[in-house]
């Protein structure tokens with residue numbers, strides 16, 4: 001993803017401006033509005049991340065003493081994160097810990113399971129996913145129409 005092609009989706013819960021690929025950004029805005037209409041607040045935690053940013057995440061965890069194997073169970077290696085594509089977004093909703101499995105018990109998660117596909121979003125890493133990635137109920141990715149296979 002070329003950084004110049006990204007468009008803003010507004011601030012995340014930490015007041016950082018988040019960006020996505022144009023198609024994904026449009027779909028996200030429509031989905032947030034539809035959810036709000038059902039009294040479901042969807043909030044962005046993290047959308048596009050550069051390879052450098054991902055490298056920083058891994059580096060900070062290494063500095064805190066985690067092993068690379070431990071880190072790669074929960075964080076993609078720089079260059080391999082779906083967040084580099086501009087199509088992935090980590091989602092939360094008020095009252096739930098950010099990037100924790102408890103998000104799966106939220107009304108927002110139930111809403112996403114019912115409606116996200118209508119906007120082109122799907123859960124990238126469901127339980128027992130074939131990628132061997134830890135279950136991430138908060139991580140959803142958009143696929144362009146006509147390019148919606150069962151996996152990325």
Ligand SMILES: [Zn+2]
Pocket residue numbers: 083088089090138139140
């Ligand atoms: Zn994610």
